[in-house]
Amino acid sequence: MIRAGMIRKVAAGIYTYLPLGLRVIRKVELIVREEMNRAGAQELLMPMVQPAELWNETGRWGEYGKELLRFKDRGEREFCLGPTHEEVVTDLVRAEVKSYRHLPQILYQIQTKFRDEIRPRFGLMRGREFLMKDAYSFDRDEEGAKSSYEKMGRAYHRIFERCGLKFKPVEAESGVIGGIFSQEFMVLAETGEDSLVACHACDYAANVEKARGSDCPRGHGPLTTHRGIEVGHIFMLGTKYSQAMKAVFLDKNGKEAYPVMGCYGIGVSRTAAAAIEQNHDAKGILWPLPLAPYQVHVIPVNDQSERVMITSELIYGTLSNLGVEVLIDDRSERPGVKFNDADLIGIPYQIIVGEKNLADGLVELKDRRTGKVQKVTTEEVIDLVKKLVLPPAPRAES
Template identity: 40%
Template sequence: MRASHFFISTLKEAPADAEIISHKLMVRAGMIRRLGSGIYAYMPMGLRVIQKIENIIREEMNKAGAIELLMPIVQPAELWQETGRWQKYGPELLRIKDRHDRDFIIQPTSEEVITDIARNVIKSYRQLPVNFYHIQTKFRDERRPRFGLMRGREFTMKDAYSFDRDVEGLKKSYQIMFNAYVNIFNRFGLKFRPVAADNGAIGGSGSHEFHVIAETGEDALVYSRESDYAANMEAAIALPPVQERAAPAHTMQKVPTPGQKACEDVTTFLKQPLSQSLKVIAAIRTEIPEGQPGHFAVILLRGDHELNEIKTQKNIGEFRFASESEIIHHLGCPSGYLGPVGLQNRQDLALYADHAVTVMSDFICGANEKDMHFTGVNWERDVPLPSIIADFRNVVEGDPSPDGKGTLAIQRGIEVGHVFQLGTRYSEDMNATYLDENGKPQLMQMGCYGIGVTRIVGAAIEQNNDERGIIWPLSIAPFEVVLCPLGYDRSETVRSTADSLYGELKKLGIDVIMDDRGERPGVMFSDWELIGIPHRIVIGERGLKEGKLEYQGRRDREATAVAIKEMVPFIREKLPRNG
């Protein structure tokens, strides 16, 4: 490719609405252009990256035995009504009507469509297992689109869906896809980590997320340095404490704490560590009618711990946090002064405690009275332990690993892939069955496997950048090599050498672009460093007089002089697949 036949449009400054580095650099490098909130056009340079990502995905999916098809962007509402997701998906589901006033949606995902296809085309156990995949545009009507391609409304995803006869078959298909994902992300050249995850709105049983490691990632990843254990924060298990509760050393006293509501403020005021306080969270269990026992719930956490909403939902069912007026109505005092003392006999309340709470002694908690707290509170002596004790909290650095090997550490990541064992979540709702060996209908076991194609572009940049711009991994860079001839439009020697080298590299199948625009060296170098091409070769009259060309890798701080005749084999060594 010659730059004069391509489209290069770089900017010195990023637009004001670009918040994170990948968004800024993609706009500055001319890879995307914003059309509307969360909606972008992929410009030629950005599209080349996306196509390379898609090619790697296709190769590995095909190698793993998946079969490509293409499902529509617009889907009939009836399919979503069958599974109940028409109501449950919420405002992110973009609903539309056709000229006949029939309901449709712009697809955010394709479980319903692929299940409809399967129930109509798969009749016999002899047709199983099978795995279909497609790479298609998605739309989710995000409340607050931001971060460019990282959280846009329109994006591209690869979805795959496996169908099996039984659970054992599903587990095999799941493992095949898990291994394929590992191969895909290794080929992308990105640092990544697969972690155990919660299934969320998709449904089903086991699942793993694939995260690109980046300090700017939105997700907290939990892992053990001494083992293979890894999970996202939502699914990471906080084990019950192994230590025994210390014997009481103080008597319970009610003390004034005027205006001190948050645990941090109360403990600072009382000159005690935050871990010595008890945090009380009031919730409304929405699955239980108002006025029924257990509708109002109280959850107890250690003051320095944070509530994990996913675990909480699994422990108490669907819930929402109680409003201030509801707290006052049920407990008789404002939030910030709540505590378990005196609540144990309330039949209308559901009282829960996190495991870590059970080993606390001489702790601080609200006195259920404005501006008052208790100190020196002890379980059994002053208040009985709640009858329901479970894992309600986020893990913290140093917690023991659930597999018994080492302690937990936390790093940031960007979710770019997710694999699910759906089981019969959709086949049951949509009656997707096959006939077994005995001619009896059986529900198909399903798996679901997604990769955020366009999100990978942003995640790769978040992980690989410097003050000069993007640093692409070789396999997904828009071009592998850029030739920068100095004075291409003025020097016959430079032009002939550059044309000859360009032709040799093209013949070898190397993805090379030659900057024949006639730009000044500073402009050329800045553009290609911003765009992030992994390998740069400079051809200049001064070097040619010495029989040399100049090579510089994108991560290199200094250039290397290479003899003209040695440059092709030198570059081939830098590109192992072409070696």
């Protein structure tokens, strides 16, 4: 990501997102947001700076350890930078939710988190400052909480599918009687920090530490091992936080009860990095189309040729007007430099405009992933790109 001009390091585990990198982050955010909203979760934004009092209520001020970055304000009051938001969101719900009629609720945010990781590494993969989507569900009872948990699980499937990633949800805790209450979503990649085992015949998969034996518990024989990157985690919390913070509501019978909670994280910045770990070759990135910073990269081979520049600008303008996300390399660089940079950045389709082909009215359309090149006319290239990157027009109902 550094070589491709997507991020710059500011300090250990702390990065600036450059324009190209930020576009990728925004794409992950958009997919996450759409699927959270579709699942009925509501977006809010909680503060990054949190008072120690809330963390004392749950005992985590003492328990959390050095990952929690603590500091004092000018009045000597203690604060921390939020690594997660159970306390803040439970404090909110305790003030607002008084009756079973106010439940269930799923609240989420997309926000910068800070964890003073002992070993920040691999760029955005394990940062100290990073972007997370965190959601919290509050239900009237266990059954409701289970249904919220399953709803989030389905949303997570849709999110990582829409990102164009190969992933596996794995059992993170040993299966509790009556269901699984913690799952990690793993993007499969050789360089992943985590090991998981999966069945070849069914969807059973588990974190290696959590697997109960080397055979599929559903009787399909031996499990195979994979490497993965944890990009998401869904978790049933029960009443741990609502009880500790005395967040009560009145149930149907007018009796005090504690909302049953769940929490659900997605590493937004880690997902961008994981996409690269899964999709690259020796020359650079092979972005899945849904996460690519741009969909098409127009490369005028020789910026001294008027004809090359006019045609390139025309293709750029026409595609942009159609709603295609296009980047044009209008730098005065040698062709080799432009080709190498384009392969490194990894935009899925390249349109190469050179003098020789233009003499025959042709340009090249290159598929970055397969390397396949087609010579087509300037009109054909527009049609081809439209088909490749734009969603099909909705068909009229018959």
